Amino acid sequence: MSKKTLIVIGNGMVGHHFLEQLVETPAAADFDIKVFGEEKLLAYDRVHLSEYFGGSTHADLAMGTADWYAENHIDLRLGEQVTGIDRANQTITTPMGDYAYDELVLATGSYPFVPPIKGNEHPHCLVYRTLEDLDSIRASADGVKTGVVVGGGLLGLEAANALKSLGLDAHVVEFAPRLMPVQLDSDGGALLKHKIEELGVQVHTEKATTEIVEGEEARLRMNFSDDTHLETDLIVFSAGIRPQDALARSSELAMGERGGIVINDQCTTSDPHIHAIGECALWSEKIFGLVAPGYTMARTLASVLNGDTEAAFTGADMSTKLKLLGVDVGSIGDAHAQTPGARNIRFNDEQAGHYRRMVISEDGKTLLGAILVGDNSHYDTLLQYALNGIELPENPETLILPESQGGAPALGPDALPETASICSCHNVSKGDICGVIDAGCTDLAGVKAETKASTGCGGCAALLKNVVDSELEKRGVEVSKDICEHFPYSRQDLFNIVKVNGIRTFRTLIRDHGKGHGCDICKPAVASILATCWNEHILATDHVPLQDTNDTFMANMQKNGTYSIVPRVPGGEITPDKLIVLGEVAKEYNLYTKITGGQRVDLFGATLSELPEIWEKLIAAGFETGHAYGKSLRTVKSCVGSTWCRYGVQDSVGMAIFLENRYKGLRSPHKLKMAVSGCTRECAEAQSKDIGVIATENGWNLYVCGNGGMRPRHADLFATDLSDEELISAIDRVLMFYVRTADRLQRTSVWMENLEGGLEYLKQVVLEDSLGIGEELEKHMADLVDTYQCEWKTAVEDPEKRKRFREFVNAPSKKDPVQQWTTERDQRRPLLEEEPA
Amino acid sequence: MKARTSWDVVCTVDDLVPESGVAVWTEDGPVAVFYLPHRLPALFAVSHTDPFTGKNVLARGITGDLKGQPVVASPLYKQHFNLQTGQCLEDEEVAVKTYPVLLDGNNVRVEIPATNKESAVA
Incomplete structure (x- = not known):
């Protein structure tokens, strides 16, 4: 059977996730896959876009790599914009020509909505959506003082953070009476405004911009309907999104009244061979402007194309937990109490800057929604109550009260039903976790490897550990916090024992509080505790055998058994004279030299017996040990x-x-x-x-x-x-x-x-x-x-300690015969196993 | 030819480090000698070469006991080797060579098999 052709239009987060899901299914073998992206860049993480100004690059934010596409035989065509769809002949058109498809997926996303304000076409009026947009914002912000974001929603505040990180005086202008009107109520919005203003971002609510004109002190002036104005050097519009649905519209697929490509539960449009996922798709009259529902659609469609007739998208939870400009904000379910009969419990601590609101059902038994500002520590518990319909405790207010006032601890893992979603990134439920434990997994690492739980954002790590521990305990597997077989204690317990009893050697500790003679787990851990408590030299006779080889020889063992040396260069500041010494020493001992990520110099390839000689020279030049080994x-x-x-x-x-x-x-x-x-x-x-x-x-x-x-x-x-x-x-x-x-x-x-x-x-x-x-x-x-x-100074001055650095104690001049070297880019490096000698 | 072994002096007591190892050069190549004073006998000798990487590093590993067996952990990838038998605890198909070792006055002697001794003369 010849392969069918699957074309995906759009290479954003959702489009990429869809491909990741699809290649995991057998159906992937049935398709030749082509992907068209309008942007020239591989799919990247838009959720963390503002990190681009914090120094992240496209590579840091990228979701996949070109290699990944190549390995999976996906033909990736970036920068090639699709201009038309011919449904009758099942082809699409780009400036390069026509391409036939059997199945077509639209993952075209959305574009930022720019309100129809007079003057909005000014070159310093920008949007916040793509890395190109961010480059434009950066260029516009160069050498000026002030920036305004129009829109006080989630993305708007992210954009304000971006402006702030560019060093601008940032302002947010919001039409509604409060920030984040979709997710927050007036008290929550007010607290968020207060907190954000404390961080130096000015917030202007209830401001309708009537026009943008030339400014007097800055580039632009925004005139508001209440006859006030604000001067600024640039404006970023972040007033919501609109589905990118022009292609679908021109090919006459069924569309929503206010845009969006209509899809059914299988993410299929009105044409059975065309599918739509993500922010361009309209499901049950709703556009989902968050990434998680888009991912759910992507997973659904991958299953549908794999022949799963049961797969269906049934809506998505729009609860969100984020940190905006460093302020915790959470919104769960029916945050605005729109369910008939819904009641509220509010906790508002203006002193600490914490606001929490629970929306509960009329009978007081279930949690319908919640709002959190200033502190998200209650979010996970509340979300589990809301998502799983778990019956609330008798005094539900304890869930949001501070613990000192009788607040309840976090929801125990036993209270969660099997269906409870533990990891939303990889869609792992408590039932899935129980399943792999029943199938033989006996520890957290195994559960993570089997289910992928907690390997996405990692936000569920603590919850996952609780669930796994609790389930293992139920099955009679003892969850041991013991550090190893020699001590029935955790590290913290051992620390306290050492400190309280004034124990100074491993021998005393294991004799009085452990059993056996120790191992490579407990010995270095105890060595570290002893060092913290008493700060004796790590090569004191009692401590020598406790240390990992790196600590014993105060250098980092590399794969060929030689060591690397990193002298301390505090703050990365170094004089030319010291730099010359590093160069001279490296040259003398033929050490491979590389700058580290931590603003230091790493010298590789020293043998054991060379270490004290090298350090003698470094110490004479004023260097100290850099503890890269510790x-x-x-x-x-x-x-x-x-x-x-x-x-x-x-x-x-x-x-x-x-x-x-x-x-x-x-x-x-x-x-x-x-x-x-x-x-x-x-x-x-x-x-x-x-x-x-x-x-x-x-x-x-x-x-x-x-x-x-x-x-x-x-x-x-x-x-x-x-x-x-x-x-x-x-x-x-x-x-x-x-x-x-x-x-x-x-x-x-x-x-x-x-x-x-x-x-x-x-x-x-x-x-x-x-x-x-x-x-x-x-x-x-x-x-x-x-x-x-300085451990090295003490060591080189002590002949007893220096004895440890003999490669072979009975043959001082013998060189280790297995070291084999080659030269690459003018430096010596070890010959690799697969290379001919 | 008559099979013959020798007990070569490889170092003295002063060279040993309690609860740890030192490397010595023998006619059979590099050997790691461990001194675990809490055991009887207290001396162990195994090949210094880590079988997983071929690098001469085992004397620099951390010693201890696991389930009662005296062990050293390779400093490279942390596999454990029984110091009496040479058996790797993580992989039953891997073992390091062991050597008889004894204390003779102040001298530590390791028994080097004759066949190896001859082939090692190079």
């Missing part, structure tokens, strides 16, 4: 700051060097990264670090628990406009609390996600000192700072 502070990255940069508002380099020198050597559950940016342009990428500091006009904003790497996490804004002293005190406390309470190898990002009470709790502990341990944490940190020593 679970400890790596680098504090910085931008050049106010000393040089035209935009910098504080000395970011100076602060970065100070922080790096303060926290260097601190042993922690996992590695730590920090960065300091000198202004909101955020060139140091502080929001992807464990500790991120961004300069403001008035001091420093502190972000915590971010992560790049395998599972990126945007850091949470922790405190604003701190003085130097306040900043140090907050970081001392956050770090020491993390070091004391985190699990083994748990980065701050995961620690935060698993911390009961989350960000708010951490703020209470650190900023309000709710546990009364603030001073103690700072004192502990001060002790560690005072007892810092």
Whole structure:
């Protein structure tokens, strides 16, 4: 049988997701697939568009790669716009010619609605939808001061964030009396407005723009119907979307009255060979302007094309949880209490800036909807109640009260029905999870691998863990928090035991509190705890055998058994003289040299016995160890700051060097990264670090628990406009609390996600000192700072410690015979296994 | 030819590190000698070469016990090897070579098989 041709018009998030789903089905083999995209760029993540100004590139935001399309034999034609559909002959037309199809999928998305205001054609009137739009906004914002977003909805606030991150004074102009009128009520909108204004974005509600004219002090002036006006250098329209349905309209498919391509539950249009998904499609008179329903349509259509007759799109939950300009906003279900008889429970804490509203059914038994502003920690629980119709507790108000006032803890996993959706990215229900556990999965990692749950946005990680733990326990599988077979304790327990009992060696600890002789799991973990508590040299006789090879030899073992060396370069600032020394040493020992992501220099290929010699030279030139081998502070990255940069508002380099020198050597559950940016342009990428500091006009904003790497996490804004002293005190406390309470190898990002009470709790502990341990944490940190020593300096000065660096203890001059090298781009590198010697 | 083995002195007690390993060069190639003072006998010798990568690194691994067996974890990809039998705990088809080892006064001696000794002379 010859293959049929499937054409997809549109390469956005939904179109791409559809292809990802389709290639997983057997039906993929039946089709030659062609994809036409109007934009020249591969599908990218529009939800995180504003990150483009935070330094993300198209590659960071891209959903797939050209290789992925090639591997799946999909003919991807970007920049080739489809101009017509001939339904009778089943062909489409582009400027390059005609193409026949058997099945056609329209995933053309939407375009931004620009209100018909006089003067809106001005070149500095822009929209916010594509990366090209963002490039235009960036160009327009260059060298000017003020920007206005028209539209105070979800996208509008995202756009305002983008303008702010370009360094503009940002304004939001909204026609309705409040922000986010679709999702929020007046109290919620008012609180959001207040919070956003605190962050420096001016909000103007109930403003109808009548015309845009030339400005006097800025490029443009917006005149409003109440005879007021606002001057601005550029305007971004973000006043809603309209379905991109022109192709469908001209080919006379059934259309909605106000646009949109009519589809049935199978995502098929009025032509049985043409289908539509995403924001261009109109289902049951509704356009869905969020990505999740689009994904659901994509999955449905992939099943339909795979011959699944049961597959159907049955609407989508429009609940949303987001962080707008750093402010939590959540909206669930019937947020506006439009269900007849619906009642409200409201909690409004103006002091803390938290607003929560529950909409409950007339009989008080089910949750119909909810609104959250300022704190989304109740969102997951409320969403589960609403989505699954779980009966509310007797006093439903406890669900939104703060815990100190008798608020209920999060909904236990047992209360969730089998149908409860745990991971919405990959559509995994509690029943799916129970299924794989019954089929033999006995741990969280296995469940994740089998179901893909929590591998999308990761927002459900904590919930998933609770469900898996609870289900395993029910089946009699003991969920052990023990660190390994030698200690029946978690890392936090061990920390407390060591601290309280003043234990200084592994031997004492395992004799009194464990069994056996330890292993490669507990030994390094205990070594780290001992270092945090007592700060003895890691090569002290008692500690040597506890360390991973990297810690033992204070260098990073590479795949061929040689080591790499990273001297500390605080804040990334280095003198030419020191740079020359690095070059000279690298040259002398023929070390492959590479700049790291953390503004340091990595020297590769040193043998064990060369390490002390190399360090002797580095130390003589004033270098210290960079702890690249340790679970400890790596680098504090910085931008050049106010000393040089035209935009910098504080000395970011100076602060970065100070922080790096303060926290260097601190042993922690996992590695730590920090960065300091000198202004909101955020060139140091502080929001992807464990500790991120961004300069403001008035001091420093502190972000915590971010992560790049395998599972990126945007850091949470922790405190604003701190003085130097306040900043140090907050970081001392956050770090020491993390070091004391985190699990083994748990980065701050995961620690935060698993911390009961989350960000708010951490703020209470650190900023309000709710546990009364603030001073103690700072004192502990001060002790560690005072007892810092450069491990390498101590090691090279001690002949006993140097003995450890003999490659073969009985043959000092013997070189390891298995090392084989080659030269690439003028540097030495190991010969790979598959390469001929 | 008569099969003959020798007990070669590879290092002294002072070279050993308690609860850890050191690498020595023998006529059979690189060997890792571990000293676990809590055990009797306390000395173990296995090939220094990690069978998964062919790199000479095993002496630099962390020692310990798993289910009662004395083990070392490869510092490269963390597989565990039983120090008595050489058996890899993660893959039953993989093992490292083991050598008889003993303490003779202050000297640590490792028994090198004769056949290997001859072929290793190069």
